[in-house]
Amino acid sequence: MAETPCLDVRGVSKTFRDGGQTVTALENVSLAARPGEFITIIGPSGSGKSTLFNLITGLAEPDTGEIVFDCGPVRKRAGRVGYMPQRDLLLPWRTVLDNVILGPELDGRPRREARRRAREMMPLFGLAGFEDAFPDTLSGGMRQRAALLRTFLTDRDVLLLDEPFGALDALTRRELQRWLLDVWQRFQKTILFITHDVEEAVFLADRVLVFSARPGRIVKELHVTLPRPRQSISLLSTELREMEAELLDTLRAANGDPALPDAR
Amino acid sequence: MAVGERADRAASGAGTVSARSWAARLGQDVARIVVLSAVAGLMLAFFASGVYQLVAEARAVENLTFEDILPSPGEILDAWRAHETLLLDRHIPETLWETLAGLSMAVVLGVTIAALMDFSPLLRWVLYPVLVVSQTIPIFAIAILLILVFGFGSGPKITVVVLFCFFPIALNTFGGLQSADPELVSLLRAMGASSRQAWLKVRLPAAMPSFFGGLRIAATYSVVGAIFGEYITAQHGLGVFLKRSYSSFRLDQAYLAIILTAALSLLLVLLVNLVERLALRWYYTSRRSDWRGPGIY
Ligand SMILES: Nc1ncnc2c1ncn2[C@@H]1O[C@H](COP(=O)(O)OP(=O)(O)O)[C@@H](O)[C@H]1O
Ligand SMILES: [Mg+2]
Numbered sequence: 001m002a003e004t005p006c007l008d009v010r011g012v013s014k015t016f017r018d019g020g021q022t023v024t025a026l027e028n029v030s031l032a033a034r035p036g037e038f039i040t041i042i043g044p045s046g047s048g049k050s051t052l053f054n055l056i057t058g059l060a061e062p063d064t065g066e067i068v069f070d071c072g073p074v075r076k077r078a079g080r081v082g083y084m085p086q087r088d089l090l091l092p093w094r095t096v097l098d099n100v101i102l103g104p105e106l107d108g109r110p111r112r113e114a115r116r117r118a119r120e121m122m123p124l125f126g127l128a129g130f131e132d133a134f135p136d137t138l139s140g141g142m143r144q145r146a147a148l149l150r151t152f153l154t155d156r157d158v159l160l161l162d163e164p165f166g167a168l169d170a171l172t173r174r175e176l177q178r179w180l181l182d183v184w185q186r187f188q189k190t191i192l193f194i195t196h197d198v199e200e201a202v203f204l205a206d207r208v209l210v211f212s213a214r215p216g217r218i219v220k221e222l223h224v225t226l227p228r229p230r231q232s233i234s235l236l237s238t239e240l241r242e243m244e245a246e247l248l249d250t251l252r253a254a255n256g257d258p259a260l261p262d263a264r
Numbered sequence: 265m266a267v268g269e270r271a272d273r274a275a276s277g278a279g280t281v282s283a284r285s286w287a288a289r290l291g292q293d294v295a296r297i298v299v300l301s302a303v304a305g306l307m308l309a310f311f312a313s314g315v316y317q318l319v320a321e322a323r324a325v326e327n328l329t330f331e332d333i334l335p336s337p338g339e340i341l342d343a344w345r346a347h348e349t350l351l352l353d354r355h356i357p358e359t360l361w362e363t364l365a366g367l368s369m370a371v372v373l374g375v376t377i378a379a380l381m382d383f384s385p386l387l388r389w390v391l392y393p394v395l396v397v398s399q400t401i402p403i404f405a406i407a408i409l410l411i412l413v414f415g416f417g418s419g420p421k422i423t424v425v426v427l428f429c430f431f432p433i434a435l436n437t438f439g440g441l442q443s444a445d446p447e448l449v450s451l452l453r454a455m456g457a458s459s460r461q462a463w464l465k466v467r468l469p470a471a472m473p474s475f476f477g478g479l480r481i482a483a484t485y486s487v488v489g490a491i492f493g494e495y496i497t498a499q500h501g502l503g504v505f506l507k508r509s510y511s512s513f514r515l516d517q518a519y520l521a522i523i524l525t526a527a528l529s530l531l532l533v534l535l536v537n538l539v540e541r542l543a544l545r546w547y548y549t550s551r552r553s554d555w556r557g558p559g560i561y
Contacts, residue, residue, distance in 0.1 A: 054454075057454035059453060059454050076456075078453055078456045078457075079456015085450075087447060089445075089447055091466070091469070092546055093470075093546040093547070095546075102452075103455060106461060106465075107456070136549060137549055
C-alpha cells in the first residue's frame with residue numbers, strides 16, 4: 001500500500017504559445033506522491049510550478065507524458081484533487097460558511113449536512129465566529145484559512161496548495177505552518193505544497209523538489225529526515241539550516257542568478 | 265489605452281524598448297490629446313449655442329406671465345381633490361400595472377439575451393449589433409406603430425415599456441457576466457464543476473451588481489414608457505390623464521400628472537434600491553460600507 005503512489009506524474013512537458021513566442025514551462029517532469037506524503041516544491045518564479053498544478057487539476061493538458069491517479073489513467077482529472085490556487089479566490093458573495101462548503105456542494109451532496117460539518121471544523125481552522133462574515137471583511141490570514149478549509153472539505157486525499165502562505169506576514173505564516181502540519185497529520189492527507197521560502201519548504205516537507213528556471217525541470221530532490229511532530233523552526237536549527245544552505249546552492253546553480261530566491 | 269498597453273507589452277516582451285516605440289507612444293499621446301480637446305471643444309460649442317437659443321426664446325415670450333405656466337401648489341392640490349377617485353381607481357393602477365408588467369418582462373428578456381450572448385460567441389456576434397441597432401432606430405417610431413396597430417388595450421403599452429427597458433438590463437448584465445473573474449471559473453472547473461455549475465455559481469452572481477445598475481436605469485425608463493404609450497392612445501392611465509389635461513388647457517391637472525409620474529418613478533427606483541440592498545448584502549459590506557445614499561442615478 002505504501003509503495004503505490006496515489007498521484008503519479010510521468011514525464012510531463014508543457015509549452016505555451018504566447019503571441020509569436022513559445023515558452024516551455026515544464027520539461028520532462030516526473031514525480032510520484034506516496035499516500036500521506038508532504039512534498040514541497042520550490043523554484044524560481046516562472047519555473048512552471050503553478051503550471052504543474054494546472055495540469056494535475058485538468059485545467060490544462062500536458063504536451064507529453066501522463067498523469068495518473070491511484071495507479072490508473074483517468075479520463076477526467078478535474079475534481080480528483082483538492083486545489084488551493086495562489087490567490088485565495090473566495091466567492092465574495094458568499095459567507096465564509098457557504099464558501100467552504102463549495103466542494104461538497106459541487107459534488108451534489110446535501111448542503112445542510114455540509115454546513116454542519118463545516119461548522120464543526122471552523123474552530124480548528126481558527127474561523128469560529130466568522131461563519132457568516134463575507135470574505136471582504138476578513139484579514140489576509142483569515143481568508144487564507146478559509147481557502148484552506150474549503151480545500152480540506154473537498155474530502156480529496158491529495159491536496160495541491162499553491163503558495164498558500166505567500167502573502168502573509170512572518171508571524172501569521174509561522175503559526176499557520178505549525179497548524180497545517182497538525183491538520184495534515186490528523187487527517188492523513190497527501191500534500192503538494194508550492195513555496196518560494198526555502199525555510200518553509202524544509203520545515204514542512206518529507207521531500208523537497210527543486211525546480212530550475214525556465215524550462216522547469218526537477219533539479220534536486222531532498223529527503224527531509226527531521227523528526228516529527230515538528231514544533232517550531234527554532235528548535236530544529238542546525239540540521240534545518242544545513243538543508244536550507246544546500247537548497248539555496250542548488251537554486252543558485254539552477255538559476256545562474258545569485259539574487260534568487262528569498263535568502264533573507 | 266488597450267492599444268497602448270498591448271504595444272507596451274509587445275515591446276517589453278521583445279526585450280527592446282527602442283526609440284521607435286517611444287516615438288510611437290508619444291504620437292499616440294498627442295493624438296489622444298488632440299481628439300479629446302476636439303470633442304470637449306465641440307461639446308462646449310453646442311452647450312453655448314443651446315444656452316443662447318434658450319435665452320433668446322425666453323425673451324420672445326416675455327409677455328407670458330409666470331402664473332400662466334406654473335399653477336400654485338394650492339391649485340394642483342385642488343386638481344388632485346377633484347380627480348382623486350378617478351386617479352386612484354383607474355389611472356394610477358393602470359399605469360402601475362403596465363409599468364410593472366413591462367419591467368418584469370424586460371428583466372426576463374434582458375437577462376436571457378445577456379446570458380445567450382455570454383454563452384455563445386456566435387450569438388454574441390449576431391445579437392450585439394441587433395441590440396445596438398434596436399436602440400438607434402427611434403423607439404418612439406416603433407412604439408407609435410405598435411399602438412396604432414394594436415390599439416387601446418394594455419398589451420401594446422406593456423410592449424412599449426419592454427422596448428424601453430430591456431436594453432439597459434441586457435447590456436449591463438452582459439457586461440457584468442463578462443467581467444466575472446476567470447480565475448474563479450477556473451477554480452470551480454478544477455474542483456470538478458460542470459460549465460452549468462460554474463456559470464450559476466460564479467458568472468451569474470458576479471453579474472448582479474451590474475444587473476441592478478441596469479435595472480435602476482430601466483425602472484426610470486419604465487414609467488416614462490408606459491405614460492408615453494398611453495399618451496398616444498389609451499382608455500386609462502396617467503398618460504391619458506395628461507393628454508386630456510393638455511387638450512383642455514388644464515395646466516394644474518397636467519402638473520398633477522407630472523408630479524404623480526415623477527413620484528411613481530422615484531418609488532420604483534427606491535424599490536429597486538431596497539431589493540438591491542437586500543440581495544447584494546455582500547456588495548455593501550466592508551470596504552463599501554462607508555458608501556451612503558440610495559444610489560439614484
Ligand atoms: N496560460 C498561459 N499562457 C501562456 N503562458 C503561460 C500560461 N501559463 C503560464 N505561462 C508561462 O509559463 C511559465 C511558468 O509559469 P508558472 O507555472 O505560473 O510559474 P510559477 O508558478 O513557477 O511562478 C511562465 O513563463 C508563464 O509566463
Ligand atoms: Mg505560481
